[in-house]
Amino acid sequence: MSSERALGSGSKYPPKEPGVLRLYGMRFCPYVKRTRLVLEHKNIPYETVNINLIDKPDWYLQKINCLGLVPSIETDNDVIFDSVIVNEYIDSVYPGEKLIPNDGRRAAKDKMLLEIWSKVVTQYYKLFYPSGETNEVVPNMLSALDRVENELARRDTTFFGGDKPMMIDFNIWPHMERIVHFDVLVPGFTLDASRFKRLTSWIDEMNKVPAVKKTKLQLDSFKLFMITVKNGKMDCDAGLEE
Ligand SMILES: N[C@@H](CCC(=O)N[C@@H](CS)C(=O)NCC(=O)O)C(=O)O
Incomplete structure (x- = not known):
């Protein structure tokens, strides 16, 4: 069921x-x-x-x-x-x-990257559930994102996992997909493609992956959901027909 x-x-x-x-x-x-x-x-x-x-x-x-x-x-x-x-x-x-590398060294590097990524996520939720001053949140989130950009440059691969998406890509993607649509939370927000060159191409490549297409964020419903979150009455059924 x-x-x-x-x-x-x-x-x-x-x-x-x-x-x-x-x-x-x-x-x-x-x-x-x-x-x-x-x-x-x-x-x-x-x-x-x-x-x-x-x-x-x-x-x-x-x-x-x-x-x-x-x-x-x-x-x-x-x-x-x-x-x-x-x-x-x-x-x-x-x-x-x-999807998880067999090689212990690579697996450890991916776990470290997920830790680096978690700092971006922490900033993201400061805007999702704002408490107090939020002026610093976007710059802080972008600084945390710089580290992820640098890691992708260091790896010099299309995906974080190499030439195809691996577990690390799928674990990072869902919050990244929301950051791409950050203007829902911060009007006018766009990801600067010159600052985040590698990440921008990674996003383009991820958007071609069938699993990513199939689970794509439904923006209309997500916006309705965000309104309910902001109003303090989160509606998990936002956007569903009665
Ligand atoms: N560390 C958990 C976090 C999961 C999580 O925070 N899920 C949220 C929804 S996005 C949740 O279940 N929230 C319910 C609650 O906090 O009571 C994981 O990676 O699965």
Whole structure:
């Protein structure tokens, strides 16, 4: 049973058919998108159950994720949560081309890059959930992004993972996709293509990847969602028809 509409506190655990991989998500969550990208890229069939994050079902907290966060996945034998852990699990347990490098050195470098990336994400959320002075947030986010640009230049590859997208690309993409549309949060914002030359070409290349196309941010719904976030009443079903 895939559900677009988010299940809230009054709902019952939707029984899962054996053999079906279930992704618990929220339509606008970038961490969930990390996992969707990997599932789509690897052509792994799955169903989605969306969770209302401001009115969580008890069964979700009790049975799936005691922290109440998405994404989580449920298989016949396992429940796994946290996007990075879920993606590692999928990569190691499911068949197909591996997205995490076998070479420990490369894998470590990618983990370091994800740490560097997390500083961009931290700034991003300061604008998403503003508290107090926000004048410094955009410059700080751009400075954090400089480090990512430099890392791509140092690697001198099309994708962070090399000549094709790897796990590191899919883990970075969802927040980057939102930064591309940052004008939703900061009117007039554009990413300066001369300052972020490598990143701009990476974005162009990522936009050609089938999994990226398939999971593309629905801007109209995202804008409606952002209005509800700003009003302090996040609506996980924003943009869905009644
Ligand atoms: N470290 C987690 C973060 C996931 C996360 O923060 N998800 C948000 C939605 S985008 C969430 O579930 N928020 C619910 C809450 O904070 O209660 C991951 O990578 O999966």
